[in-house]
Amino acid sequence: xxxxxxxxxxxxxxxxxxxxxxxxxxxxxxxxxxxxxxxxxxxxxxxxxxxxxxxxxxxxxxxxxxxxxxxxxxxxxxxxxxxxxxxxxxxxxxxxxxxxxxxxxxxxxxxxxxxxxxxxxxxxxxxxxxxxxxxxxxxxxxxxxxxxxxxxxxxxxx
Amino acid sequence: xxxxxxxxxxxxxxxxxxxxxxxxxxxxxxxxxxxxxxxxxxxxxxxxxxxxxxxxxxxxxxxxxxxxxxxxxxxxxxxxxxxxxxxxxxxxxxxxxxxxxxxxxxxxxxxxxxxxxxxxxxxxxxxxxxxxxxxxxxxxxxxxxxxxxxxxxx
Numbered sequence: 001x002x003x004x005x006x007x008x009x010x011x012x013x014x015x016x017x018x019x020x021x022x023x024x025x026x027x028x029x030x031x032x033x034x035x036x037x038x039x040x041x042x043x044x045x046x047x048x049x050x051x052x053x054x055x056x057x058x059x060x061x062x063x064x065x066x067x068x069x070x071x072x073x074x075x076x077x078x079x080x081x082x083x084x085x086x087x088x089x090x091x092x093x094x095x096x097x098x099x100x101x102x103x104x105x106x107x108x109x110x111x112x113x114x115x116x117x118x119x120x121x122x123x124x125x126x127x128x129x130x131x132x133x134x135x136x137x138x139x140x141x142x143x144x145x146x147x148x149x150x151x152x153x154x155x156x157x158x
Numbered sequence: 159x160x161x162x163x164x165x166x167x168x169x170x171x172x173x174x175x176x177x178x179x180x181x182x183x184x185x186x187x188x189x190x191x192x193x194x195x196x197x198x199x200x201x202x203x204x205x206x207x208x209x210x211x212x213x214x215x216x217x218x219x220x221x222x223x224x225x226x227x228x229x230x231x232x233x234x235x236x237x238x239x240x241x242x243x244x245x246x247x248x249x250x251x252x253x254x255x256x257x258x259x260x261x262x263x264x265x266x267x268x269x270x271x272x273x274x275x276x277x278x279x280x281x282x283x284x285x286x287x288x289x290x291x292x293x294x295x296x297x298x299x300x301x302x303x304x305x306x307x308x309x310x311x312x
Contacts, residue, residue, distance in 0.1 A: 010292065094210035095290045127211055131204040137290075 002118065002154045003086065004028040004102040007126060009138065010095065012036060016141040019102070020154050031088065032100045039090045039098050091119040097126065118153055125149045162236060162258070169259060172197075173275050191278045198282020199289070206287035209233060222291050223250050223311075230287060235259075250311045260301070273301040284309070 004019035006028075019028040091099040099122050103115070125146050129135055132143065176190050209230060216222045227239035231254075241253035259276055263269055277299040285297045288311070300308045 092215075093207075094213065094215060095207055096292050123211060127207050130207040133200075137200075137203055 001104055002101050003104045004032065004100075005122070005150050005153065006032040006100045007122070007141065008032070008036065008098040008100065010097060015097075015139075016146070016150075018147075018150055018154075028102060031086075031102060035088045035090060035100050036098065038088075039092060039100070042090070043092060089115050089119070091123070093123060093126075099123070099126075121149060121153065166259060166262060169276070169279060170262075172279070177275070191275065194275070194278035195282035195285070198279040198284075199286035200282075201279075202283040202286025202288075203290045205234070205283070206230070206290045210291070216291070219293065220244070222288070222293065223252075226284065226287065227252060234283070252309045252311070254308075270301060274299070277301070281309070284311070 001020075003021070004017070006014055006018075007016040009015050014029075014032070017029060017032060019025050087103050089101045089103065091101075093099075099119055101115070101118065101122075125143075129141055129143050129146055130137065135141075135143070173194065176193055180190050210225075213225070213229070216225065223242065223244070227242050231237065231239050235254075235258045237254075237256070237258070239252045240255045241251075243251045243253075259280065260273060263273075263276075281297040281299050285295055288295045288297075295311045297309060297311050302308070
């Protein structure tokens with residue numbers, strides 16, 4: 001189940017970023033930001049590698065990592081470690097817009113195809129947002145249709 | 159085939175609409191042409207997003223220009239660009255010998271000076287598409303004899 005979905009513009013600023021456990025939002029923002037470096041590396045390496053470089057889907061960006069959950073109202077020195085496996089996946093369109101998805105794979109190991117189809121849906125919704133005459137390219141995305149599509153992706157595999 | 163005529167007629171109306179509602183002095187200083195070009199720019203951005211959704215990643219600039227000449231032009235105007243030339247230093251000349259938007263007008267030199275109004279939208283279309291693919295460009299168009307037309311991209 002997707003824990004965080006981000007759409008990043010060509011100039012590397014976020015157009016849309018949303019995460020499910022809303023108290024630790026900043027942590028996800030940082031995670032997505034660091035994944036951008038990996039995305040850039042993969043794109044630039046493709047020029048020389050010539051290995052499947054025609055694909056838009058980039059695959060697993062970062063090895064899984066544990067993350068800590070801090071209880072919000074208790075004393076800040078108490079921390080509990082949650083061995084959640086967080087995988088980040090990346091996808092870059094031809095217009096250099098990047099989609100980064102952080103997925104919690106502790107309960108279900110999501111297969112590659114499912115991630116690809118999630119990115120496909122994201123790309124389709126992004127194209128619809130782009131064609132909306134009331135949307136100026138470069139602004140943050142406020143579309144309700146886009147929001148509902150992302151919500152359906154976040155609670156889909158429980 | 160009806161959808162082709164639809165866009166042609168709409169485009170002609172658009173050009174005359176912009177010129178009819180132009181304020182004093184706007185026609186001379188080229189504001190109308192800029193308005194048409196900016197319309198084409200925004201449309202080009204959306205169109206390119208839709209067309210490149212399923213294509214593979216582009217290797218370099220030449221690849222992008224070939225895509226514009228073949229797939230993009232075919233989808234918008236139902237034919238390919240007849241001739242693509244480049245000096246490999248950033249200038250590309252695209253030549254279309256039977257440009258769809260001008261074929262209905264005349265096959266001679268009678269309306270040559272009005273042709274630029276009808277090309278502004280297409281120039282904007284290309285500029286918008288290229289800018290979304292990451293290329294900053296200047297697109298200019300030239301008509302030597304209707305309905306052929308040449309474009310230069312910087």
